[in-house]
Amino acid sequence: MTSFLRGGFFVETAVRVRNITKKYKLYEDKWGPIKEIFTRKKLHKEFWALKNITLDFPKGESIGILGKNGSGKSTLLKIITGVTEPTSGSVEVNGSLVFLDVSSGIDSELTGYDNIFLKGTLLGYSKEEMMEKVDEIIEFSELGDFIYQPVKMYSSGMRSKLGFAISVNVDPDILIVDEALAVGDAMFRKKCMEKMNQFKREGKTIIFVSHDKNAVESFCSKAAWINEGELIAYGDSKVVASYYNEYMSGRKSIEEIRMEMQYNHSLEELFFGYSDRGLSIKLNGYVYNKEQPDAPLELAIRDTRVNQVLSKELVRIPYEKDPSLPERIKEKAGFLVDISEAEFPRFFKPGKFSFEIRYKQKDKWNYIPIWSGNVKMMDDEDHGGEIQGRYNYRFVVENNRLFLHIDNLDNVQEQVNKIWFEDHFLHIEYVAFVRGYQTTSPEDVRSDFYLINLDTFDEYMIPATVSETEEITENPVFNPQGKIYNYSKFHVSIDLEKIPKGRYECKLSYHMKKPPYHEMLILAWATKTANYPSEPYVIGDKCIEIQIKSKYLQIVVNDATKMGKDSSLQECSN
């Protein structure tokens, strides 16, 4: 769990938690506890709120504790504050500690002023000490003359303000905040955050409990994640929060994250360039797993829209920058990968791509996004992560992950006008043009139509024939400047016998045959559903259906002979 805490330098700890376990006994029978004493039978169920938690909270940092409701994070807090006792283990607190809790210890009959002293006493301050603080507290609470009114006259927001003002102004060394920041109005919240930031600057420790990863990420330097009483991760708040997010969004299980955390990884350098052979990318960084240094790893590049993945084995090289690593790990900790578009033709299309490391576990690939928070990007001519070739290529780091955005060099306007079946052919007619690129002869433009199988990613390319139309040129909406787009109508006929069964998405390319010679690839936009066949078309043993998925054209080729669960299949057989 301490894998993120590198380096052996001495850090003063504010709170030291050692092997804390907390067990609750749950009885079904209210006489259970008494019966148990006499019968020596076990009549309770055990509930482990915390299982063997060991954590150090260093001085002067703000540490978040993440976890969903009921994960045990509040129990941990209560043990740290001494409100609850652990079943086993020890807690050591260095310095005065205040549990920021806005509601308890406030009596509604007393005035706000008296309550300041009441809560102060409960927190262990003498009357004299509180006298020194009381003005500051009243000012911070923004209650004005209301401070001399009984608290029962207050609104709930005013109560919280009072509670908060008292807790933060008694000046503790360690402040514990339990999801309490949702009090008061935005102005007051901001003030609270400022006060807490001031705390941080003064070198005080803040322990911040939340189930909201954003709050922890923005406010805390470190974070601990507790799930079902177990400490899953502890370290840099961004890293922990991203694991937490992966789990909470249902993308990964705890086991997968546990495995993943055994890997330390970082992408350090990225080189890229563009030549007549296409895009080339070189990645350099480190990845190692102390438990299994020899586990084979691959680099995976993912088209994030359709989840198409290509992979390449990592070349392991020695990594010298971390002297604390044992020799046997060091010699293979680094990695180098070379990717060239020539190896993976037609993979780097317009879209968004992510870079991950994958390893096999029980015949299933697990993917780890490479941590890329400190990557140095280098290209041949230093374009700051951006390069132009056939498309526009742009590398960016978002949430510490590296992404490649590929965009067309121009916008293609396109619409599928008509779809019809004829024998074993599927006909598609569409218009496509690029604003400002005039097409006065059929030689000016070429377009190809692609069917891409969404499971296998097999591609079928069908060249389109271009024909003359005045549809665009004469339309003032499309053509306010009066340019000529006469050759913008295209037709493809797809031989259905050559298309195997499956679900296909449709893309089309637009090639400019004169300057600037750009080449665009887009998804086929199809919104004129009235012009498309609504019934499935059966030919031979195939049943073809036209579907529009969020305005984009998809073609489903099914088996017409088989009855299936799929609704489209049923329609075919009817």
Place this chain on the structure above:
Amino acid sequence: MFDIYKTMWQKRKMINELAKQDIKMEYAGTLLGMMWGLINPLLRIGVYWFVFSVGARAGHPVNGAPYIGWLAIGLVAWFFINDAFKLAKNSFRSKRSIIKNTPFPIAILPAEKVLYAYYIHLILLVAILLVMAVAFKSASIYWLQIFYYDFAACMLLIALGSVTAPLVAVSKDFSHFIDTFLVFLFWMTPILWSVDNVQSRLQYIIKLNPIYYIIQGYRDSFFYGVGFWEHPVYTLYFWGFIFAALVLGNYLFKRMKPVFLDIL
């Protein structure tokens, strides 16, 4: 063996502050305020006097002390013991929200409640003493002995509170049991009647009740001019009882704390 009492001693300022704040809380929002601390017990004294003296015609002077004075002094002591004990046994339960949310030396709570009750008791005591001094035109040096008996009563109550508060925190049944037992004690302790009225063998059993030591002590100081050193065996027994109860209270608190913190 006396850890929680050490804490009480170390936090005596805090106990005092909290007790004062409790008084504030109790009477905040009332018009008569502390007057209620007088009105209620005086009315009760009046009622008992009426029932026994007028109703039951039992209001004869006790060993030369006028019945109404004798009754009032005994009841003043009893009210303190009764109120303080009830508050102390419930001290963990009544401060539940604070215990569950604020890091706080909760062992001091029974003592805090005893002190709170003592402050209320002092008002009544002073008022009664003033009335006595005027009505019977007498005052004696033995009145100062009241402070000794107050101290003894406070120690007794802290001990009883420390023993019972953890039990009550674990189960409300204990609270009901103690409330019932207190009613029994009220009538079985010679407060409304004189111990001389029963045969001497029974007297020994009655005297085993340490509350009697306080009640009788009050009366000795007021009417009979008897010092506590004049019955050393009984005094020794009383302090022995307190010692044992304190040890038990400390043990129970230590033992039960992890349990009641979870189920409170």
